[in-house]
Amino acid sequence: MAVKLYILGYGADFSVADDKKMQSPRSKDVYSPSKSLMKIKTYFLFALVATGLAHLQAAPPKAPKLVVAIVVDQLRYDYLDRFHHQFGEGGLKLLTDEGAFMTFAQYDYSPTITAPGHASFFSGSSPMMHGIIGNEWFDKRTGQPMYCVSDDAVNGVGTDPQGKAGKMSPRNFIGSTVADQMRLHWDSKVVAISIKDRGAILPGGKKPAGAFWFESATGNFITSSYYMQELPAWVKAFNDSKRPDAFIGQTWERLLDEKExxxxxxAAxxxxxxxxxxxxFPHQVIxxxxxGYEPILSTPFGNQLLAEFAKAAIEGENLGQGSKPDLLCVSFSSNDYCGHRFGPYSQEVQDIxxxxxxxFQEFFAYLDKKIGLTNVTIVLTADHGVCPTPENAQEQGLDAGRPPLSDMMNELQEKLAERFGPGRYFLGAKIGFKPRLSDGNLYFNYPVLIEKQLSPETVTSFAREWALSTGVFHAVYGREQLLDGRAxxxxxxxxxxxxxxxxxxxxVFIPKPFLISGSGKPGAGTTHGSPFSYDTHIPVLFYGASFKAGRYADEFYITDIAPTLSAALGIQEPPACMGKPMVKILK
Known part of the structure; x- marks a missing residue:
């Protein structure tokens, strides 16, 4: 007869040899009942100790008073290494040297664009799930372009109620973010701000206390009726200060000596x-x-404006002053405006x-004085990187260029007409006009395909062979192929x-590396959106009491930020989260 004894989850197997002795099946030793009882007591004591330790380890982490989630638009990973020796103390070095620095963090999806990046980093899901596939896409139901956060059902607040700038909300976003999870867990106060509307709206979740963005035409921070019917007093006061006017006419000089x-x-x-x-250099804000005030935004003055607004938000909303943790989401946009114009190897990008x-040094010092950095958790990342300017890449012997992709789509339309007969094969296209290519996406006009008895696969195959014959494209993928997971x-x-x-x-068309859409003319800056490392490799930094400082070259994706931060805070991760927590960096 065999008996198995379980004590608090710890088991010992014994077979009964007779009424007086028991023998372990794992040993030839024979034990008396008294010795077995001592063994059981030892197991019991070990179980109690282990259970106690497990209880201590399972205790939820202490929550900070304030979580600050920072996105720097177009901040490539290599900037933090290339310029590290020129950083001051207490700014980015606070995060790189005293925080957990994920040095091989990547976007594991394409397109690498502002709106998807802001939707992904705080939701833990990719465009496959959250539906923000670009800054803009073609709406198949209406046949019109759809801006990522546009919402005609709401009105602007702090601006013309019917003006386009204020008709924004997160309704196109599918799912929730860490901001929503913090509200569910603690009823946290959430404030999200940015120069760009999408930079504020998408990370802030479905119902923050407020999301505010900059309107270039008026120089004011505004919101929409989705969030509130009137601007808070602190936003009105900031707008009344006319701070953007102080930057008009200012000169942007180099911070350091030119030889640095x-x-x-x-650069080319x-x-x-x-x-x-x-x-x-020098540059002047004209x-x-x-x-309007748009010229400010491509300079460091745009970041300065937002940093001051962030402090006003903390003061105005009393963030970090309550018994429950609050959240401030801040997206700095000026690096992106600057990078598009000058490229990643320019003096301007280095200087900004x-x-x-x-x-950041000044802002973090403010946080320390106001709340205490020991009570603050900071996470910093970027929404994408950026491609070198093609001319700069060409000077380094790389195969780079500005192929006119829109003109090429028109050529594809003509090739299809030659092969299968005249017709409007793509939505957004008319005979004699260019098809609409949206972040690499081309949309079929299905009634024409049905009329000509053409399967989508036939047209896709034709388009793929044509595209690969041009020498411009790395790959072409069809809808069914991607939905079936055959890429x-x-x-x-x-x-x-x-x-x-x-x-x-x-x-979906993917151009080769270092090829960006253009007219072929030089001097047009650069862009991003590809699945290649210059666009996908971004910094991810965690700072706070919950994180172990160090540089970690582990595999880490943008969708891992939300579950890692959620684990550090002791809250449920967003429901559509596809990532996993990096437990290695958690204390």
């Missing part, structure tokens, strides 16, 4: 600031009526990064995770 910059000024492929004819470091390799996997069955196109 890694590359020459006026650079563009210029609004109103300027030169591409070199306001023209048609641009160095100046941002000093702005092999790293690039294919990234395209699949960025593909949403409801909103994405019927064909």
């Amino acid at each position: 910059y890694l590359n020459p000024d006026d 492929g650079e563009s210029s600031l609004a109103g300027e004819t030169t591409r070199t 306001k023209e009526e048609k641009d 990064t160095l100046r941002m470091d000093r702005q 092999p390799g790293v690039i294919g996997q990234r395209v699949m995770k960025g593909f949403n069955g409801e909103r994405s196109g019927d064909i």
Whole structure:
């Protein structure tokens, strides 16, 4: 007869040899009942100790008073290493040297664009799940472009109620974010701010205390009736200060001596600031009526404006002053505006990064004085990287260029007409006009395909063979292929995770590395959106009492931020979260 004894989850197997002795099946030793009782007591004592230790380890982490989630638009990972020796103390070095620095963090989907990045980092899901497949996409139901956060059902607040700038909300976003989970868990106060509307709206979740963005036409921070019917007094006071006016006419000089910059000024492929004819330092903020306050945004003054607004938000909403943790989401946009114009190897991008470091230094010092950094958790990342300007890449011997992708789609339309007969094969296209290519997505006009008895696979196959014959494209994927999960390799996997069955196109085109859409003319700056490392490799940094400081080269994806932060806070991760927590960095 065999008996199995369980004590608090710890088991010992014994077989009964007779009424007086028991023998362990794992040993030839024979034990008397008294010795067995001692063995059981030992097991029992060990179980109690282990259970006590497990109880101590399972205790929820102490919550901070304030969580600050920072996104720096277009902050490539390599900037933090290239410019590290020029950073001051207490700014970015506070995070890189005293926080958990994920040095190989990647976007594991494409397209790498602002709106998807802001939707992904705080939801833990990719566009496949949250549906934000770009800044804009083609709406198959209406046949019109859809902006990622547009909402005609709401009105602007702090601006013209019917103006386009205020008709925004998170309704196009599917799912929830860490912000929503904090509200569910603690009823936390959540405030989200940015220069860009999508930068504030998407991380802030469905019902923050407020989401506010900058309106270039008026120089004010605004919101929509989705959130509130009237601006809070502190936002009104900030707007009344007319702070943006102080930056008009200001000169942007280099922070350091010119010899401290890694590359020459006026590198190949650079563009210029609004109103300027030169591409070199010094730069001046020139306001023209048609641009409003837009010229501020491509300079460090745009980041300064938002940093001051962030402090006003903390003061106005009393963030970090209650018994429950609050959340401030801040998305700095000026690095993106600057990077598009000058490229990642420009003096301007180096300088705006160095100046941002000093702005962070001042902001973190403010947090320490106001709340105490020991009571603050900070997470910082970027929504994407950026491609070098093609001209700069060409100077390094790389195969780079600005192929006119829109014109090429028109050529595809003509090739299809030659092969299968005249017709409008793509939505957004008319005979004699260019098809609409939206972040690599092309949409079929299905009635024409039905009329001509063409299967989507036939047209996709034709488009793929044509595209690969041009020498411009790395790959072409069809809708059914992506929905069925038949896109092999790293690039294919990234395209699949960025593909949403409801909103994405019927064909997805991926140009080769260092090729960005353009007119072929130089001096047009650069862009992002590809599945390649210059766009996908971004910094991720965690700072606070819950994290072990160090540099970690572990596999880490943008969708891992939400579950890692949720685990550090002791809350449930967002329901559509696809990532996993990096427990290695948690204390």
